[in-house]
Structure formats: structure tokens, C-alpha cells
Amino acid sequence: MMKQLTINETRCKGCNLCTMVCPYKIYQIGTTPNRRGIYVPVLHESGRCTNCRLQELYGRELCGGCALICPDQAISWIPVPQYKKSNIIIEY
Amino acid sequence: MKAQVKEDWFRQDRLPHIFCVGCGNGTVINCVVDAVYDLELDIDKTVFISGIGCSSRAPGYMATDSLHTTHGRALAFATGVKLGRPEFDVIVFTGDGDLAAIGGNHFIHACRRNIDLTVVCMNNQIYGMTGGQGSPCTPIGKLSTTTPYGANETPFDLCELAVAAGANYVARWTSYHAKELRNAVIKGIETPGLSFIEVACQCPTSFGNKNKLRQPIDHVNFFRKNAIFLQKAKKMEEERKEIPAEAVIVGEYARRSRPVIGGRI
Amino acid sequence: MSKLEFLQGNIACAKGAIAAGCTFFGGYPITPSTEVAEYMAEALPKIERGCFIQMEDEIAGIASTIGAAWTGARSMTATSGPGFSLMMENIGYAFMTETPCVIVNVQRGGPSTGQPTMAAQGDMMQARYGSHGDYAIIALCPATVQECFELTVKAFNLADQFRCPVLVMTDEIIGHMRERVIIPDSVEIIPPKPAKPTDLPFATDETEIPGFLPFGSGQRTHVTGLTHDERGYPDSADPQRHETLVTRLVHKIESKRHEIADYEIVNPDAEIIFVCYGVPVRSVQQLAAQDKTIGYLKLRIVWPFPEEVLKQFKCVSTFIVPEMNLGMISREIERHTTVPVVSAGKIGGDLHTAQELQEIANAYKATRGRT
Numbered sequence: 179m180m181k182q183l184t185i186n187e188t189r190c191k192g193c194n195l196c197t198m199v200c201p202y203k204i205y206q207i208g209t210t211p212n213r214r215g216i217y218v219p220v221l222h223e224s225g226r227c228t229n230c231r232l233q234e235l236y237g238r239e240l241c242g243g244c245a246l247i248c249p250d251q252a253i254s255w256i257p258v259p260q261y262k263k264s265n266i267i268i269e270y
Numbered sequence: 271m272k273a274q275v276k277e278d279w280f281r282q283d284r285l286p287h288i289f290c291v292g293c294g295n296g297t298v299i300n301c302v303v304d305a306v307y308d309l310e311l312d313i314d315k316t317v318f319i320s321g322i323g324c325s326s327r328a329p330g331y332m333a334t335d336s337l338h339t340t341h342g343r344a345l346a347f348a349t350g351v352k353l354g355r356p357e358f359d360v361i362v363f364t365g366d367g368d369l370a371a372i373g374g375n376h377f378i379h380a381c382r383r384n385i386d387l388t389v390v391c392m393n394n395q396i397y398g399m400t401g402g403q404g405s406p407c408t409p410i411g412k413l414s415t416t417t418p419y420g421a422n423e424t425p426f427d428l429c430e431l432a433v434a435a436g437a438n439y440v441a442r443w444t445s446y447h448a449k450e451l452r453n454a455v456i457k458g459i460e461t462p463g464l465s466f467i468e469v470a471c472q473c474p475t476s477f478g479n480k481n482k483l484r485q486p487i488d489h490v491n492f493f494r495k496n497a498i499f500l501q502k503a504k505k506m507e508e509e510r511k512e513i514p515a516e517a518v519i520v521g522e523y524a525r526r527s528r529p530v531i532g533g534r535i
Numbered sequence: 536m537s538k539l540e541f542l543q544g545n546i547a548c549a550k551g552a553i554a555a556g557c558t559f560f561g562g563y564p565i566t567p568s569t570e571v572a573e574y575m576a577e578a579l580p581k582i583e584r585g586c587f588i589q590m591e592d593e594i595a596g597i598a599s600t601i602g603a604a605w606t607g608a609r610s611m612t613a614t615s616g617p618g619f620s621l622m623m624e625n626i627g628y629a630f631m632t633e634t635p636c637v638i639v640n641v642q643r644g645g646p647s648t649g650q651p652t653m654a655a656q657g658d659m660m661q662a663r664y665g666s667h668g669d670y671a672i673i674a675l676c677p678a679t680v681q682e683c684f685e686l687t688v689k690a691f692n693l694a695d696q697f698r699c700p701v702l703v704m705t706d707e708i709i710g711h712m713r714e715r716v717i718i719p720d721s722v723e724i725i726p727p728k729p730a731k732p733t734d735l736p737f738a739t740d741e742t743e744i745p746g747f748l749p750f751g752s753g754q755r756t757h758v759t760g761l762t763h764d765e766r767g768y769p770d771s772a773d774p775q776r777h778e779t780l781v782t783r784l785v786h787k788i789e790s791k792r793h794e795i796a797d798y799e800i801v802n803p804d805a806e807i808i809f810v811c812y813g814v815p816v817r818s819v820q821q822l823a824a825q826d827k828t829i830g831y832l833k834l835r836i837v838w839p840f841p842e843e844v845l846k847q848f849k850c851v852s853t854f855i856v857p858e859m860n861l862g863m864i865s866r867e868i869e870r871h872t873t874v875p876v877v878s879a880g881k882i883g884g885d886l887h888t889a890q891e892l893q894e895i896a897n898a899y900k901a902t903r904g905r906t
Contacts, residue, residue: 188286189285189286191286191290191291191292193291193292193474193486193487194485194486194487195297195486195490197487198487198491199448243448243449245300246297246300246301246304246448246452247297247300247445247446247490249289249292249293249294249295249296249300250286251280251286251300271753281757283768284768314751314752314753317750319602327769329757330757330768330769333755334755335605335751335754335755335756335757335758336756337605337758338757338758338761339598339628340598340624340628340760343594343595343625346590346591346594346595346598346602347598347599347601347602348602349588349590349595349598349599350561350598350599350600350603350604350605350610351603351605351606352602353586353588353599354559354584354586354602354603354604354605354606354607355607358750358751375591375592375595376591376595379590
């Protein structure tokens, strides 16, 4: 199962600790407040995340520094449907 | 029951928690949950216990049996729970004020008895919940609401205290060293006897605000820059080099097998 | 076959606890209660899951007792005045969290260190009002060594039935006095109200008492001394929540004071009625055997105070209250009656003699004669 990095907006309090620990600088400091007035960090090219790319290959969770340091338990990886070749229709 | 996913360890209806923005306690909770999830502990046979303070609100977010007790007495309550059901894994969340000040006597005696508990102390160097008063762990010169001219008392070194009192596993990490902390909690739970894990963590609201570490990132960066490994600190001592006053010495202080009470049957 | 033994009160208390199925004792040595701990230290390791631990202070003693109670063990601690003062905060905690446990207080002369080896009943008001906030408590007062045994068993049953801490308020005289005791083969054990893991841990029905499931039974209870809701989750800022909770906690005991009440009345038609509890009962009984013009009310359970009992005395012209303090329960009686109450308090450690009580009764009769 593929996994995708997500930030739970109802839990995030905008402390930006994730922006500090990610080696790929995926988390960027948010610029617009959300409904609760919190500047939730923005994901920049989240496909570069080690865990997203390689956890399937290695069969275990990798890195995960952001999820571990997030004081608000807001960072997680949610399963996304496998990329299916048959779904792609190429039109000429 | 074993947890299927890590989130099973949290009371979903209680989150988000009451901690301030960037509070280190949240990180410590993550690391402990990660540890118990990795160890595949039984949710119904794990008990989280705490006293009073910010740190002590943590068991309320755990989907296990949990005991939020009176100020400083968490270890005494935990002793009763562990002896009543030795097969339980009992983890105590506590803070520096809770453990070192009002609960100091219970702490040294729990270490002396070496009762099979895992104690995670979130040392934010201040009384956070009551609004930022100085604690027995406030470093000299730091400001708080009750030390407006800078703390003038020497703080406790809780790890040295635990080692001297006889705990089987003693380690100190900071909220920056999340992975190491997680591993320390795993080792702590696996080690029979009292395991004491001190975590230097940030309190942006009360401590950081007064001590030029206003942003959570600033304080975590402070830990990153000032953490010195125990081995290095010992070497520096041997070489008669001065260890900087603001240094946070991290690492494993003790891992031994003194006689234990309340171990698993 | 029941057994006849010659025991001191403290040992009878401990034997009562063992008979009632107590498996945990956490305490701290204090004169004059040490024999309870000593007996438990010897007896508990011999029983299955039995555990004795000597803690670092009385606060830790009661704390470990409450902790063990949440693992489903019948648990107990024993202390005396100074230790009882230290326990106050956690007695409030046990009340707030509805933890069944038993505290034996072998009372001695106070305040402060006072008279460690002398008897008193000076902790009666502290038992009722010592912890902060509104609360209610059940306190039993044995007057004989036999009652030490019986009332300790009863204390465990009441604690489980009402889910609250229960106090056994003995004193140095009873604690150290040796008497004949009949130890039955088995005693009645009333378990706590059952519950299912799916029940909310603090949800109640019309009895106002929630069912009890210990840790490890799958209910995943959050126990907190903060004002909490039926799930056990803290909610301390809601005035309504606090009012509902504390009112229920007090009401669950106070409303059943007649069910709890345990007393004995002798010669209810007398003009002079002695109201007594604990060791002064013995002097009153001695007097009543000589002087048939007096009657007495002997309270085995002082808190919750069974005020309606006082109405049973139709011809009473005065209540005389002999107690080993300067008048604590006499004030409580004054609150509930229009009849004059004479406090016959005596401190110092010596029990009232029947002669002294006779003189107090005579003095009262004389004043009535003048009017």
C-alpha cells in the first residue's frame, strides 16, 4: 500500500517544529491562516518524503522524525490507492 | 488487546490536547506511544499514571487505564498498582516540579526499592501549569515568575540522583532527540526495575518567553546546540575542560541489574 | 467452627481485614497502630496475591492503597493522628475518584505529636471535614476488641458497596487492650456493584453508585481527581458539572445514612440519655448497669451521623456525650436536637470512669431539681 504524508489540520497548532527536523525541507512555514487561525505548515513536494518513497520497499516505517517530534500528533501517513496502470487511458 | 495502529493508543475523543503551541510534552508523548507500539504492549495491561502539572495531563490522552493522581504522589500510587498487578506495564509521566519538589521523597524511595516502573520525567525547568514559577530544576540565572532576578539556587541533576538512589536504568534526552528518547523508553520498559528517563523539553509559554527562547524552534535548537553526550562530558572532565553552564548532558547514565521488586511473575 | 482467641484490638483489626479478603496493605509505622502493620506484614505474603509494603510516609501509604484498590484488591492502610493528617489530601482523592479502600486510624492524643501512647478521640471532626472541599465519609467506631474485628470486615463491605474510602476510628485503648474475640470461620463479603466493560466508568443509575471494574478489565478507565464527567474525563471549568458530581458523591452516602446506620439503644425512655461511641461506651455501659434511670445510645457508625435516631428518645431531657476530646460529636448532636446537650469531654488519655459519668448525671439532675 502506498502512503501519503498528511497534516491533520484539526490537531496542528502551528509550532513549526516539523519545518526544523525534515531533512528534505518538505515542510514550509505556512503563510495563510486556516479556519482556526492557525498557520499550518505547507507541504512542498511531499513525494520526496523518505517514508512515502521507500517504506513499501523496505517493509517498515522509515525516518518519521517529523511525526515523532510533532507535539500535536498531527503528522501521519495515510494509505492511498495503488497507482493502477489500467486506469490510464491514453487518447490519441 | 494489541494495537493495530499507533493511533489506537490515543483517546481519539480527547485530542487535540491542552498543551500550548510547541510544548515539548507532546513530543514526549509521541515517543512513549511509539515505544509501547513497537514493543506491542497489551493496551488493556498497560497503565499510565501521573501526578499534577502539565506533564501529568498526558495519561488522559492514552486509551488505556490511567490514573491522574495528587501532586507529587504518582510514584506512590504506581507502587500500589504495580504490586497489585505485577503483570501490568506501569508507566509514570511526571514533571520536574511534581517529581523533584513535592514528590522527591517518593522518587528516591521508588529508585531505592527499584520497583518495576518506567518513569518519564518531562523536565521543562519550570512549573508550567501554575504559570511559570521556578522549580528545583530551574538553572541558575534563569528567569521565572518567582525568580524575577534570576534563579539563585543550584538545580537538581535528576539523573545523578536516580543513579545514586539505585534505579536500574537511567537516561537523559531532550525533546530534540526524539529517536534516542523513543529507544530509551523501549530500553526502560524492557529493563526490570525502575527505569528513569528524563527529558529536557521546551515550555515556550512560561520558560521560553522569559528566557529569550520565545519560539518553540528556538528552544529545540538550543537543545540541539547545547546537548553534550555523556561520554564526551566525562572525557572533557578528565581533560579538565570546562563544561559550559548551559550544556544539557544527554545519554545513558545507568543500565544495571540490581534486585527488583514488583517484577513480572 | 468459630475460634475463641485472646487478642488486642489492633490484631483483631488486622485479622478482620484478612478475613474480609484484604490482599494489600501499604502503610507507615506510627504508634499506636504499628501492630496492624506488623500483623499484615506477617500474614499477607502467605495469601495468594497478598502484598504488604512499608512506604516512605503516610501519604505514600494511602496512595499505594488507592493504587492497589484500582487493581481490584481489597486494600487497607493503618495510621494514627499525625499520619491521618498527612493522608487527608488523598482521602479526598479517594472520595472524588470513588475508590473503595479502608483506613484504620488508631487515635492518640493530639494536636501535633501529642501523646503517642495515650488514647483520644480527637480525630472525629478531622475524619468528617479534614480534607478540602465538600465530601461525606463513613466512619466506624469499635468499642470492644470483638467489634474491631467485626467493624473492619464491615468497613471493607461498605467501601465496596458505596465505592468510597471507609474509616475505622479506633483508639489507643481499644488498640492495645486484650479481650476475648470470637473469630468466625468465614465472614459475609459484599462485592462491589458489577459493571460491564462497555459501561461508562462513572455512569450511575438511581442508586447514585457506579459499578466498579478494576484496571485490566478492558474498560480503560481514566481516573482523575479533577472534576470529571461520566467517562472520567476532566472537565473542571463547568460549574454545573462540578455541582452535579460533588452533589452526587455526597448524596450517595448521606441519603443512605439509615441504611448505613449501626447503633444500639438501651433504656430509651430514660430522661438522661448518654450518646457514646468508641471506648467511652464501656464506661457508659458500666454506669447503666448500676443506674437504671439512665439510658444510652451507642453508635457503631458515627459518620454519616444518624440524626433521626435522636428522635426515638421521647422522654429525654438531656443528652450527655462522653468523648475523649473537648466536645466534637456533642456539637453534631446539638445541630440535630432541641434537647440540651451536655458535653462530657475528657482528654489526657484516661477514660471516663463510671463514677465521673454518674457525677455528671447527678449534677444535671440537681440543676433540674432547682428549676
